[in-house]
Amino acid sequence: MFRNLRYGLIGAGRNAERKHISGYSNVPNIEIVSICDVNKEKAKKVGSEYGIENVYDDYVEMIRKENLDIVSICTPNSLHAEIAIFALMNGVNVHCEKPLAINAKEAKRILDAKNKSGKKVMVGLNNRFTNEAVFLKDYIDKGFLGEIYQAKAGWIRRSGIPGRGTWFTNKELSGGGVMIDLGVHYLDLVLYLMGMPDPSYIMGSAVTNYDKTLSRDRPGYSRSINGIYNVEDSAVGFLNLMGGRTVSFEFSWAANIAEEKTFVELIGTKGGASLINGSLQIYSEINGTCVDISPKIDKNTFYKNEFEHFVNCIIFNEEPIAPAEHGVYMMDIVDHFYDSAKKKEPLFIGSCSQVLN
Ligand SMILES: NC(=O)c1ccc[n+]([C@@H]2O[C@H](COP(=O)([O-])OP(=O)(O)OC[C@H]3O[C@@H](n4cnc5c(N)ncnc54)[C@H](O)[C@@H]3O)[C@@H](O)[C@H]2O)c1
Incomplete structure (x- = not known):
């Protein structure tokens, strides 16, 4: 039974409070049993x-x-990696926040533990679960855009450094700056929409401009003024995919622009699409005339979509749409991005099947 x-x-x-606890409280078939934080007072308060x-x-x-049957790692x-591997090896399914780990090697260790344990891992890639992204993915998979040969992705904040001097800006604890924080959301989204294509080479630039500027913190995040800030706050690059398709990308925690912007733009042989600040537009042709289509999409329930999906994957033994394999794929690209930025040269990545085997 x-x-x-x-x-x-x-x-x-x-993030746990804003997303996971409220998410799991709002889906059926879940009993919220326990909560853990090294800061027990914090755990008690949320609990x-x-x-x-x-x-x-x-x-x-x-x-x-x-x-337990499921843990969220936030x-x-x-x-x-350490927590996910322990949970998996003790028979617990894992909903791990993005990035899956601080690099591809650690992410691969999680994937190996998942395969050994027979349990499931889902990465908290909530942007895949918006109603717009779900609609667009299905539209693309049905061939309406033709072959997508050129794409752009980005998330540029004007004042959005999360937790200056906390773990977010300490490379040892975070793995990197804006690329590993915002990049893994929107570069992931564009590559997911394109069908997780094999990368060929990457050229990246990562720079730190705002380590000494004390404004520009994201509201709501604590800051520690004397803490470490040794990560990039701007990440720009170009990813060439096998077969010649391309993705350019741009991420920033603090840029002198008019206002914050998230974007994915896709250009295909039969149509195009843009998802800018959450708003979806399709560019197509009817009877030889160019048309713009604005899909009327229901109010977003993306957090619910993500949690319900993972619970159903466990109950019905199905693979999540954001599995550990995709987390390894992304971290391999991110590792090469940082290497390329450091060496100031394009780097060959190789196929994702190489990473996954
Ligand atoms: N999906 C999203 O949109 C999104 C948004 C924000 C953050 N995140 C991700 O969520 C994770 C947490 O980010 P956050 O903004 O909540 O950070 P946070 O600093 O607010 O929370 C992290 C918590 O982990 C606790 N902690 C540290 N070591 C621990 C341990 N060994 N055992 C138990 N608890 C421990 C800390 O005390 C803290 O309360 C990160 O991986 C981040 O990248 C995802």
Whole structure:
């Protein structure tokens, strides 16, 4: 007989509260059992808001005691691999926040543990779950854009450095700056829409301009003025895909532009599409005349979509649409981006099948 899945949260910070706890509270077949944060007071506070009584400051103890089916991992990036591998090897399915890990090697260790355990891993790539992205992916997969040969992706903030001097700006804990924070969302989205194509080479530029500027922090994030800031706040690059298709990308935490902008633009042989600040437009032709189409899409429920999807994948034994394999693929591209930026030269990446084997 079916029983509700037992859920535990690891890392009760900003994203956990805003996204994971509210997400899992709003889907059926879940019992929220326990919460863990090294800062136990934080875990208690979030726990009390959601009526969660079992509070821990050690994820090992929580996983050993609570007989969980799912955990969310919402800790600093450098802990994702260690926690995910422990959870998987103890029979727990993992919903891990992006990036899957701080580099491809760590991400691959998670993938290996997932394969060994037979459990599931989903990366928290919420931009794949917006109603617009779901519509666009299906539209593309049905061939309406033809072959997408050129694309752009970006997320440029005017004042959006998350947590200056906290783990976000400390390379050892985060793995990198804006590329690993915002880049893995929108570069992921564009490549996902294109069908996870094999990359060929990448040219990247990563620069740090705002380490000494004390304005430009993202509202809501704590800051530690004397903390470490050794990551890039601007990441720009060009990704060439096998077969000659291209993606250019641009990410910034703090740029002197009019206002924050997120974008994905796709140009295909039969049509094009743009998803700018969440608004979807399709560019096509009817009877020899160019037409612009503005799909009327239902109000977004993307957080719910993401959580319901993962719960259903576990119950019905299906593969999530944002699996660990895609997290490894992205981290391989990100590693090459940083290498290319450091060496100031284009770098060959090679096919994703090489990374995954
Ligand atoms: N999908 C998204 O849109 C999105 C948005 C923001 C952040 N994120 C990701 O979510 C993760 C967390 O980001 P955040 O903004 O919530 O950061 P945060 O700093 O607000 O929260 C991290 C929490 O982890 C806790 N922690 C640290 N070590 C721990 C350990 N060993 N065990 C348990 N808890 C531990 C910290 O005390 C803190 O409360 C990151 O991986 C980040 O990239 C994703």
